[in-house]
Amino acid sequence: MAIAAVVAVGGLLATVALAPLPRPSVALADAAATSLSPFHGDVQDFSVPGDLTTAAVSREGYAAATGPETLVASGTNYDWATLVLVLGDWPVTDENVRLMVEWMREENGPDNWWNRNNPLNNGYGSGGGSGLGSYATLVDAARYAASNLQKRTFYADIVAGLEAGTSADATARAIWASPWAESHYGYGTWWSTSRVPEVAAPASAWGR
Template sequence: MAGAIAVSFGLTASLALAPPAPPSAAAELRAYVDAHAQGLRVSPTAAAEHLEATGVATRDSYTATPGIASLAASGTNYDWAKLVLVFAGWPITDANVTVLTRWMRQENSPKNWWNRNNPLNNGWGASYGPGGTGSNVSLVAAAENAADALLTHRGYAGIRAAFADGSSTAAIESAIWASPWATGHYANGGHWHYTPVDVVQAPASAWG
């Protein structure tokens, strides 16, 4: 009887110490939306005065940044590039998206740019299997990890500044080559390609 109690206690303790399961892609999405909720506030006085004077309620135009769900639903390599920019807080400019898609092509063929859910071959936050290659649970997690690496590593300060400006592909690419991201530094641009990158959609399963 005492032995049975001891075994039962051991099983209970083992179960109690089991690590929690990692969050799902859907849970990560909900957490991001909750943390970055947006709203539009209009002065009640201004709105009332305008309506009284014109009889028409109008609003100024405004723009919106694409969100995680819409980018994941579209699911292309260009959408993933924009997702990195969203997570990093950088502007979604033509220059920024162009460089990111070119950079992705340097690391993976556009035909399977989602390989191992790691389009930039970023080791930051990735898990490693027997082959030593980093992988992510989803492309959403991969974008968040890539943004986190670029924002955190002191060697990427030049990349951060160039993406934050978002106006010059040459400035961003030069910063990437000079950084420690790739040990070969892309031959200081000698191995870089400038032709347009094909738009390729990843399987829905890669997005989580």
């Protein structure tokens, strides 16, 4: 009897030990599904009107602009030409930049375009009415060049050409017809349209 009892108890224990336990993940998932469903299995329908339109999305436009410090850091004749355009609030186009560097070459030559820190031999603000004055820096020279063109009515055609920014040749003709240079650049006979070499001015000319 004792042996039988032991065998019976052992068998019972074996049965309990071998019985598979419910997987916690399944049980928890079922419980969570039941508790999180407010309708307990009910299906909810909804419809969208056929004339529903998508809301418009506003996208801001951005444009990159060249800052004076960037131009000063590079420091070439092309940068100075661009600086005049920036300070005059004229479009920085290929035609406008080409016009400016060609004009600078006619005044001082490409290898010494920063002569007296006055690339266009501008008399306004330089202390030299004939255009032989000088400026403290090339930044000052760019500011005075833009200002002189804007404030004199007899430079209106030059300004109009710069504002359009579409034809270096047309703006050059306006320069020849203006009183900027007594020679009027030979009304174009002395004006070269060949490519102007890019030359950097000394940092000191920029006030650096």
